[in-house]
Amino acid sequence: LMVWLRRTTHYLFIVVVAVNSTLLTINAGDYIFYTDWAWTSFVVFSISQSTMLVVGAIYYMLFTGVPGTATYYATIMTIYTWVAKGAWFALGYPYDFVVTPVWIPSAMLLDLTYWATRRNKHAAIIIGGTLVGLSLPIFNMINLLLVRDPLEMAFKYPRPTLPPYMTPIEPQVGKFYNSPVALGSGAAAVLSVPIAALGAKLNTWTYRWMA
Numbered sequence: 001l002m003v004w005l006r007r008t009t010h011y012l013f014i015v016v017v018a019v020n021s022t023l024l025t026i027n028a029g030d031y032i033f034y035t036d037w038a039w040t041s042f043v044v045f046s047i048s049q050s051t052m053l054v055v056g057a058i059y060y061m062l063f064t065g066v067p068g069t070a071t072y073y074a075t076i077m078t079i080y081t082w083v084a085k086g087a088w089f090a091l092g093y094p095y096d097f098v099v100t101p102v103w104i105p106s107a108m109l110l111d112l113t114y115w116a117t118r119r120n121k122h123a124a125i126i127i128g129g130t131l132v133g134l135s136l137p138i139f140n141m142i143n144l145l146l147v148r149d150p151l152e153m154a155f156k157y158p159r160p161t162l163p164p165y166m167t168p169i170e171p172q173v174g175k176f177y178n179s180p181v182a183l184g185s186g187a188a189a190v191l192s193v194p195i196a197a198l199g200a201k202l203n204t205w206t207y208r209w210m211a
Contacts, residue, residue: 019080042144046137046184047191049101053077054132054192055199057107058124062203067115074107096147102139106132121200129196133189141181 056077057070081100089095110128117123 042137042141042180043184043187045101046140046180046188049103049140050106050133050136050188050192051195053103053106053136054110054129054196055202057110057132058128058196058199059202061111061114061124062121062200065119067111067119070107070110070114071104074103077103099144099147101136102143103136105139106136109135125196125200126193129193130189132196133187133192134185137181137184137188 053074057073060073061067061070063069078100081098085095085098085100088097109131110124113128113131114120114124117127
């Protein structure tokens with residue numbers, strides 16, 4: 001019975017984190033967010049997505065102890081987000097109104113680190129967390145450049161819940177800094193390591209709670 005309860009608790013945590021990651025993407029990943037605040041939003045997006053990915057992925061990976069489960073977790077997040085995009089589509093928005101982040105390659109790097117270091121938890125936290133934070137903004141900038149003109153989309157499909165002070169404006173590119181990918185990668189790499197440690201610690205807390 002205790003084994004069943006422990007496993008149920010773990011899987012519940014996994015679902016909760018994955019669902020929250022999806023909601024965060026819907027809130028931070030639509031065209032309005034990218035266009036109104038331009039590069040500033042991309043840095044915020046990079047940090048939020050890196051930390052949300054790493055906390056769930058490392059939790060799931062250390063729970064199973066099998067390299068590959070971080071990628072599986074990122075796949076779950078991706079599928080959830082693609083399904084959630086259907087809600088926007090039902091409201092009359094184009095299906096690509098929300099940009100689905102590219103989580104899977106960064107999760108693969110986390111899995112690779114865990115495998116290459118012979119399942120060393122601390123290496124996964126430090127090296128894997130850093131790699132996730134560094135790589136995710138790069139993959140997502142490439143992803144963003146491949147979608148159709150976001151500014152045109154923002155004017156054509158304004159969000160109904162958008163407050164007046166956030167109506168679409170011409171983005172001020174380069175006003176504060178010139179490299180959102182570099183700033184996003186640097187900040188995300190630093191913050192992903194302690195968040196990865198938190199994800200690893202959740203395993204310990206869960207087992208203690210279920211003991």
